[in-house]
Amino acid sequence: MKKIFVILMLMLGFIARSALAELKVVASTSDLASIAKYIGGDKISVKYIVDGRSDAHFVEVLPNYMVMVSRADVYLKVGLGLDFWAQLIIDGSRNSKIQIVDCSQGIEVLGKPSGQVNASMGDVHAEGNPHYQLDPADGLIMARNIEAGLVEADPANTAAYEAGLKSFEDQLNSKLAQWQKEAEPLKGLQIITFHESWPYFSRAFGIEIVGFIEPKPGIEPTASHTAEIIDMIKIRGIKIIGKEPYFSNKAPNVIARETGARVVDLPQMVGGSPGTDTYFALFDTLLARLNAAAGSNP
Ligand SMILES: [Zn+2]
Incomplete structure (x- = not known):
């Protein structure tokens, strides 16, 4: 009798858990997490390792990330070498059942190095430029990869994930029309940025990124390279130095002082x-800031 009772309680526990269970998703970045939430809605819970306040190229692998991944069903990777650290977290989690989705599948990769890449030079874009999330057209490819991963891990909720993807695509298309209008006055605008984060954004919106404060992606600014950038800004009459939030203001401020x-x-x-806060809001803010800095009025 006692045995039957125990089995019954175990069965009830199992039913209760599966009815309430959300698919547990961990993403390398806040971008992937945001897109996943649009698709998975209340069928999934999403956590991420790094957001836009830190440099995703350099993430310290902490034990609590491994614990997080040990309990997850799906892991979303950026790929192209950006989140090489994700594999260390996944291995450390000892979660052999986790489904890994490489969201760069199907992306047309820009900035692929031709010839030999010398890793000793510290170039962090050795597999091509991994900042593809900054073209909204790539956002749709990422969304399709994520949806396919969710469906594979949780086929019972296929209809919900398909509907989530459709809704994301509809919203993206309507925002894209708005963003293209806002980017109209920025076409051909030449700017300098700290890191080479922007080739996909440039392709999408026509802004020209003509130089970088880093001599190479992932390499600290040097005096000689900074002097070259100062000359370029003066010669071309460039007005804007774009800086990703997690870089030091030191070199950009020196350049700004010298050039205006x-x-x-x-x-x-x-x-x-x-x-x-969301993938869509990211583009709203970027275009608003660039228009404000360029003094243009979309
Ligand atoms: Zn980079």
Whole structure:
């Protein structure tokens, strides 16, 4: 009798858990987490490792990330070498059942190095530029990859994930029309940025990124390279120095003082600064800041 009671309680416990269970998703970045939430809605819970306040190239692998992943069903990776640290977290989690989704599948990769890449030079874009989230067209590819991953991990909720993807795509298309209008006065605008985060954004909106404060992606500014950037800004009459929020103001301020150009905080991921809580809000804020800095009125 006691045995039957125990089995019954176990069964009830199992039923209660599965009825309430959300699919547990962990994403490398806040961008992937934001897109996943649009698709998965209340069928999933989403956590992420890094947001726009930190440099996603350099993440310290902490034990609590491994604990988080040990309890997860799906892991969303950026790929292209950006979140190479994700594999260390996944291995450390000892979660052999987790489903890993590489969200860069199907992305047309920009900035692929031609010839040999010398890793000793510290170039963090050795597999091509990994900041593809900054073209909204790539946001749709990311969303499709995420939806496919959710469906595979949780086929019972396929209809919900399909509807989530459709709704994301509809919202993205309507925002895209708005963003293209807002970007109209920015076409051909030349700016300098700290890191090479922007080739996909540039492709999407026509802004020209003509130089970087970093001599190479991931390499600290040097005096000689800074002098070259100062000359370029003076010669071309550049007015804007874009800076991702997690970089030091030191070199940008020196350049601004020498040239009269203005330093503008340009968050390149969700959560990088106020007004960037979602993937859509990120583009709203970027275009508003660039228009304000350029003195244009879309
Ligand atoms: Zn980078």
